[in-house]
Amino acid sequence: MGFNQQSTISNSCVKLKMNKRIYLARSPRIAARRLGEEMLVMSGQGSTLFTLNPTATILWQAADGATPLDEIVESRICSEFAVQPEEAMRDAEALAEDLAKHGILLISEQPIPKPATSVQESR
Amino acid sequence: MSALMQQMSDRALRLGVPLSVQLDLTYRCNEKCVHCYLDHEDHGEMTTAEIKHLLREMAEAGVFILTLSGGEIFMRKDFFEILEYARELTFCIKLKTNAVLIREAQAARIRDLGVESIQVSIYSHRPEVHDAITKVPGSLRKSIDAIRFLKSQGLKVVIANVLMTENMHDYQSVRALADELGTECTLDPTVTPMMDGDRSILDLNAGESALRNLFRDEALVGDADEFCALPAAPDEDSMDGLPCSAGHTACYVSPYGEFYPCVQFPLSCGNVREQRFIDIWRDSEQLKEVRAVRLRDLSSCSQCAHGSSCTRCPGLAFLEGNMRGPSTADCEKSFARTGIPSKNLLAKKEKVSAPRLVQIQLVPAITGSRLSGMGGASVGA
Numbered sequence: 079m080g081f082n083q084q085s086t087i088s089n090s091c092v093k094l095k096m097n098k099r100i101y102l103a104r105s106p107r108i109a110a111r112r113l114g115e116e117m118l119v120m121s122g123q124g125s126t127l128f129t130l131n132p133t134a135t136i137l138w139q140a141a142d143g144a145t146p147l148d149e150i151v152e153s154r155i156c157s158e159f160a161v162q163p164e165e166a167m168r169d170a171e172a173l174a175e176d177l178a179k180h181g182i183l184l185i186s187e188q189p190i191p192k193p194a195t196s197v198q199e200s201r
Numbered sequence: 202m203s204a205l206m207q208q209m210s211d212r213a214l215r216l217g218v219p220l221s222v223q224l225d226l227t228y229r230c231n232e233k234c235v236h237c238y239l240d241h242e243d244h245g246e247m248t249t250a251e252i253k254h255l256l257r258e259m260a261e262a263g264v265f266i267l268t269l270s271g272g273e274i275f276m277r278k279d280f281f282e283i284l285e286y287a288r289e290l291t292f293c294i295k296l297k298t299n300a301v302l303i304r305e306a307q308a309a310r311i312r313d314l315g316v317e318s319i320q321v322s323i324y325s326h327r328p329e330v331h332d333a334i335t336k337v338p339g340s341l342r343k344s345i346d347a348i349r350f351l352k353s354q355g356l357k358v359v360i361a362n363v364l365m366t367e368n369m370h371d372y373q374s375v376r377a378l379a380d381e382l383g384t385e386c387t388l389d390p391t392v393t394p395m396m397d398g399d400r401s402i403l404d405l406n407a408g409e410s411a412l413r414n415l416f417r418d419e420a421l422v423g424d425a426d427e428f429c430a431l432p433a434a435p436d437e438d439s440m441d442g443l444p445c446s447a448g449h450t451a452c453y454v455s456p457y458g459e460f461y462p463c464v465q466f467p468l469s470c471g472n473v474r475e476q477r478f479i480d481i482w483r484d485s486e487q488l489k490e491v492r493a494v495r496l497r498d499l500s501s502c503s504q505c506a507h508g509s510s511c512t513r514c515p516g517l518a519f520l521e522g523n524m525r526g527p528s529t530a531d532c533e534k535s536f537a538r539t540g541i542p543s544k545n546l547l548a549k550k551e552k553v554s555a556p557r558l559v560q561i562q563l564v565p566a567i568t569g570s571r572l573s574g575m576g577g578a579s580v581g582a
């Protein structure tokens with residue numbers, strides 16, 4: 079799992095508490111578009127460009143604020159990749175921390191409500 | 202362009218994705234700039250609903266970078282409704298504006314909506330020069346106030362300084378102003394023809410001497426000798442190179458829905474009011490023709506010493522009459538930079554110096570106000 083970035087942004091690290099359900103949501107401040115198998119993501123502040131690889135893209139797309147990370151890993155990652163659930167969960171947590179550190183994902187121990195929107199989900 | 206963005210651009214090219222689009226929301230403007238290439242009358246702009254529909258189509262087509270421009274974007278009462286909708290579709294948004302209508306509240310809303318950058322046109326640090334170009338007294342002060350509001354919100358601002366005869370000597374002070382305001386600054390020494398082909402405003406272009414001085418300013422170009430060095434002859438790779446991103450990974454849509462390869466390349470490829478955006482992008486015969494052009498296909502430029510280093514704009518060449526022909530504005534820049542005339546300039550010179558088959562001398566007795574529009578003492582054919 080992973081992503082490339084154009085430059086580094088320093089930010090406070092979000093520590094995940096093990097053994098608790100965590101929820102992920104896409105930050106409303108980023109720009110994003112799928113390009114082939116990867117996802118282009120631009121963080122609003124600092125104009126930093128990231129590309130998410132196919133696995134990270136799956137995680138990012140599934141980050142709806144309502145589905146817990148363990149369910150995402152089980153239903154979207156373990157089902158597509160030959161990987162043990164424990165290992166996939168560890169990788170997914172590390173990736174979620176990285177993405178949160180760069181302002182791409184929001185992480186919470188509670189479901190994250192969606193901002194009001196008039197638009198259907200884009201690609 | 203960053204290395205990662207270049208990679209993404211290369212991938213978009215391979216995949217046939219329109220990565221970047223400029224959408225002009227209106228041609229109406231609250232400034233009347235002397236060098237502007239637009240007709241500012243409203244000839245039937247797209248409605249809010251039409252623009253939202255287009256934005257959905259562009260998102261589905263894979264457009265990532267969306268530049269909203271005009272005219273003046275804030276002349277549209279629904280501007281923030283459009284911007285908000287575009288951000289919900291997760292476009293990376295860049296704005297081009299004169300910023301005259303941006304106050305604290307607008308700057309805060311732009312920040313809240315996560316706009317990537319705002320380009321503001323500034324022509325001079327001197328009000329008497331800037332305001333004479335915009336023909337709006339007080340416009341420089343308002344634009345600078347707006348830049349301060351935008352910067353106070355932590356936004357990225359880029360000053361765009363178009364250079365022409367009126368302001369050619371002010372660019373260093375504009376760059377100093379940009380430093381003081383904490384913005385980036387771009388210079389563009391090219392005034393382009395009107396969209397309808399009228400070339401009269403080209404008289405505003407700075408002359409060769411001014412361009413030469415600009416290209417030797419090491420604060421701008423680094424090592425001037427290196428920048429102005431004689432160009433290498435085009436190699437096989439550059440012969441197969443693409444002229445620019447227009448029609449390949451980028452395109453332009455006018456306020457009336459006309460689809461062009463670029464804002465500076467008014468070759469109509471279709472209208473988004475009549476066809477889906479992606480259908481025009483994929484199937485337009487005009488776009489296919491633009492995409493087929495390589496340097497080796499350009500009869501004059503492929504033989505020119507500047508072929509590998511020239512900034513030839515295919516849109517400006519099109520406006521001169523042939524998308525495969527030279528762009529004289531770029532020939533003149535190459536000449537000012539290196540002192541070596543392009544093949545096109547040499548051909549023009551030969552044409553001018555060739556003996557005329559017919560020469561008509563105006564007789565002094567009839568030269569007067571009736572003939573002032575002819576602009577010269579003799580006309581040859």
